[in-house]
Amino acid sequence: MCGIVAYIGYRQAYPVIIKGLKRLEYRGYDSAGVALLNHGIKLYKKKGKVAALEEITIGKDLDGSIGIGHTRWATHGEPSDRNAHPHLSANGKLAMIHNGIIENYAALRHELIKKGYVFHSDTDTEVLLNFIEDIQKNNESTLEEALRIALKRIVGAYVIVLIDKDDPDTLIAARKGSPLVIGIGKGEHFLASDASPIIEYTKEVVYVNDYQIAIIKADELILKNLGNERQTPFIQKLDLELAAIEKGGYDHFMLKEIYEQPHTIYDCLRGRLDVSEGTITMSGIQNNIDLIKNANRILIIACGTSWHAGLIAEYVIEELCRIPVEVEYASEFRYRNPVVHKGDMIIAISQSGETADTLVAIERAKEQGAVILGIVNVVGSSIARISHAGAYTHAGPEIGVASTKAFTAQLTVLAMVALKIAKERETITNERYLHLINELNEVPEKVKQILDGADYIKDIAAKYKDVPNALYLGRGYNFPVALEGALKLKEISYIHAEGYPAAEMKHGPIALVDENLPVIFVATKDTYHEKIVSNIQEIKARKGKVIAVITEGDETIKGMADDIMPIPEADELIAPILSVIPLQLLSYYIGIAKEYDVDKPRNLAKSVTVE
Structure with missing residues (x-):
């Protein structure tokens, strides 16, 4: 700002x-x-x-x-x-x-x-x-x-x-x-x-x-x-x-940055992930590996879209590394009196590396003896400089105010960090480890597949551009993706949208459901698939409109939804990097249909350097 x-x-x-x-x-x-x-x-x-x-x-x-x-x-x-x-x-x-x-x-x-x-x-x-x-x-x-x-x-x-x-x-x-x-x-x-x-x-x-x-x-x-x-x-x-800071033939920076994601995710993996050797090389992590792998707990501190990346990382790290994880809004963490012990690890996530609340929060945690791990996009930024260790996302400059490529790069880095810690802690089998690094390696090509066939999302956007409200639902790893999808719609189209865990729908949000409310499900094939099918049925029974991000070939949800946005099959730990892509495009095309400035939404700032 x-x-x-x-x-x-x-x-x-x-x-x-x-x-x-x-x-x-x-x-x-x-x-x-x-x-x-x-x-x-x-x-x-x-x-x-x-x-x-x-x-x-x-x-x-x-x-x-x-x-x-x-x-x-x-x-x-x-x-x-x-x-x-x-x-x-x-x-x-x-x-x-x-x-x-x-x-x-x-x-x-x-x-x-x-x-x-x-x-x-x-x-x-x-x-x-x-x-x-x-x-x-x-x-x-x-x-x-x-x-x-x-x-x-x-x-x-x-x-x-x-x-x-x-x-x-x-x-x-x-x-x-x-x-x-x-x-x-x-x-x-x-x-x-x-x-x-x-x-x-x-x-x-x-x-x-x-x-x-x-x-x-x-x-x-x-x-x-x-x-x-x-x-x-x-x-x-x-x-x-x-x-890198020019539109390069695209109508908007946001669209350019969405379509850059196969390349930016590849850059994030390049030089770090080696499938043939079965290795992940991250010097910032390796040089501090004893402190990191022996952390008593991990606190993830972030704001906005970066906070959503942290929520996904919480699921991944706890699953793979068996270390307790808490995710905090930096703006809340800095003003209360949090319990931070020597031996705790703080992961600070920020696109700019200058987010004021995140910066102050980690400075205070550092004073209390925590190890600070910074995940940032901007080289030489303040968070990068005060962290004990960290990793750059290598997404390149992100000009669109609503974060897209920086988010998927954050997820990619956090997945590699989790895999590296799990390998060092021996909390993952070698077979599972090799499977997941191969899955990560395939992400850039799968993102390209999504983008190459994404023109149909314009038609979905045209159908729903005039709705006043939208509800986003997901379970497990896809719950934070639902939050991110709702945030993007709010930022770009000024449509009121809320994200919820799908099971929580019955505890309030279902009261909003009628024939005019679009409900966007992030419903890829995973551990929760049968449960989310039941949630979709509950929406359809109340005449709600269902838009679903699904795994290619999922005939069950395809037959239930009003509109579908398919993505290639992927392990449920990796799928959020893919499932967010259609949601980014949906928000973009709705914003364009409403003739808004999608690169510079009203009242928003790219780098929030004040409280």
């Missing part, structure tokens, strides 16, 4: 910033703005899309080789022109953009009002900016010094970037809790919330750490901590291509 782009160098800053903001639109936002520094600060900002910002800058003075840009996701104050970033300080000499939340902004605002400051927005950002100006004025200090003093006083999360009319050759940035990457060019530097706006210009980047301040000139990058001690920047090479 929110996007930051800044530039300093020899180019015109405005085109770099605007293009970068468009690359960050997927993060979710409601307004955009840019400030350019050239004989004063020129500020342009507008509620709405980046395109609306572009419109108001036509014919304006956009000259300048240093500038900052921002897309805002509202926290303090409604979406509006005046609440959009950047903000100007009271004296007009400073401009600032900010991601995150300043929790003690109200107290600071009260102090500043008593000193005579007048505020022109409802944001915590303007409060922080004027607080910095006030420190600079009262202490006759440099902007860098004033920023350092201010950051020791504020409570909350932030990435901030500042420009100063009196120092027109410098950008100053700082980070705590929200991501910031600096691209290093020849005589230029690029700043952004993630690497997507940078890869067009350079592959050399520095990921700024918490509590670091960056002083950036065209040809110089200085990093310091809040104690004013210089720190050596760690320069990394980006393993990312420009084509």
Whole structure:
């Protein structure tokens, strides 16, 4: 959520910033703005899309080789022109953009009002900016010094970037809790919330750490901590291509990412799973295997779609490894007083690796002696860096706000982790182990089969696009898939949908069933097949419409359902990676039929870096 782009160098800053903001639109936002520094600060900002910002800058003075840009996701104050970033300080000499939340902004605002400051927005950002100006004025200090003093006083999360009319050759940035990457060019530097706006210009980047301040000139990058001690920047090479963040001929990023899944799952397995040798190689796991395999229990911490991946992992790990598993919402875990012991293992799952609640939760668990295993998609992200061990999903950049390929990559990694632990603990027979790694190896081809024959899902979507509600049901490994299917429908089509264990239907949701309610069953052939057939019969007896994800060749459910979405046969532990694919497509096509922006659903943000 929110996007930051800044530039300093020899180019015109405005085109770099605007293009970068468009690359960050997927993060979710409601307004955009840019400030350019050239004989004063020129500020342009507008509620709405980046395109609306572009419109108001036509014919304006956009000259300048240093500038900052921002897309805002509202926290303090409604979406509006005046609440959009950047903000100007009271004296007009400073401009600032900010991601995150300043929790003690109200107290600071009260102090500043008593000193005579007048505020022109409802944001915590303007409060922080004027607080910095006030420190600079009262202490006759440099902007860098004033920023350092201010950051020791504020409570909350932030990435901030500042420009100063009196120092027109410098950008100053700082980070705590929200991501910031600096691209290093020849005589230029690029700043952004993630690497997507940078890869067009350079592959050399520095990921700024918490509590670091960056002083950036065209040809110089200085990093310091809040104690004013210089720190050596760690320069990394980006393993990312420009084509990966473009649509590549697809109408939407979401559709592109759904259809990338045979490739992304293959990339997830590549170099790790060797069927011929019967091995799984995951160095992050192997290097800590004694701690991991001897864990007393496993706590899985995640949010949203990643939480659903964790629920499936709970079934798989307990079945294969015989270790007790609990799955927690990170947002709840961080605020209660959970019992965490030395010897517990925390698995933190996050697409971005920057999810604020998950990050804070694992920091606290780490302090209590838990071993942290991170499952993330973004290399160099905060969760990856603070974990003891982990594995990247290698799904590549996911631009669509509703997660698709990242989810199936998470399931793939978690399956390999479970199999590796089970093998080490000797809680799985060799025959079962070899069977499951062979099943995993076949997943990319089976996903391709589903996608190659998926055009019929458009017709199903057309039938149900106008329904106000939907119910998703599944059992066992497919229960969390039902939750994920319901979430996708809500996110993309704005249709109210709920997911339930199929057996729980009789404990309330069955009251909703009538001839107008579509009930989507995830009903592949598994241990629960006979039971879910009975649940389908109960829906049909009440005239409900049944859409079923089934295993190819299942004539029993085919004869009962109004519509079917078949998938290839697979072991029940592996089937969720396949059964979710038709549900992703169903949500996509319903959203398209309703003419919604499926890549950027309303009110949602890709990377949730605030509470």
